[in-house]
Amino acid sequence: MTDYDGSDASSCHGSDSGYDDSGLQCSCGLPAKLRMSQTARNPFRLFYDCPRRYDQCGFFRWCDEPSLTGDRHADELNLIRHECTRLQRRYLKAQQDHENDREKWEMEKEELMSTLYKVQAELDEYIQRVKLAAESDLMPPVEPMWSSGKHETDDGEGAIEIHAI
Structure with a gap:
């Protein structure tokens, strides 16, 4: 099997419990547990660490390192x-x-x-x-739309004349 960056990770796979036959032991003397990184910097990269859930001894080793x-x-x-x-x-x-x-x-x-x-x-x-x-020549002359002005209507009020094209 090949890791995401092309390195060989086949030696890192063991049983479903997260332990394998690598023989690695953490500083507590317990068999190291195989885990998978979920960080953005090392996504899906396998590593070993202390199997204790709390009070880990600080043991850490990447699986793909020599x-x-x-x-x-x-x-x-x-x-x-x-x-x-x-x-x-x-x-x-x-x-x-x-x-x-x-x-x-x-x-x-x-x-x-x-x-x-x-x-x-x-x-x-x-x-x-x-x-x-x-x-x-078939089109009648048309004033531009923007030159419309006010014209007096029969009732004396101003009206706006609008020309359509």
């Missing part, structure tokens, strides 16, 4: 090497996600630009029709 050899220098280098590899995989995944998003955004942009050009062409066509109709 086993300790007992040589402090070699163990530290292995952990650093492992973390670099894991971070590189996360970086590559983020880079791929970014590229996929970019391609999706480009397609959406093209669709929107196409729609914009169609709407602009329709608008230009309507403007041309209105212009032709206004310039036609």
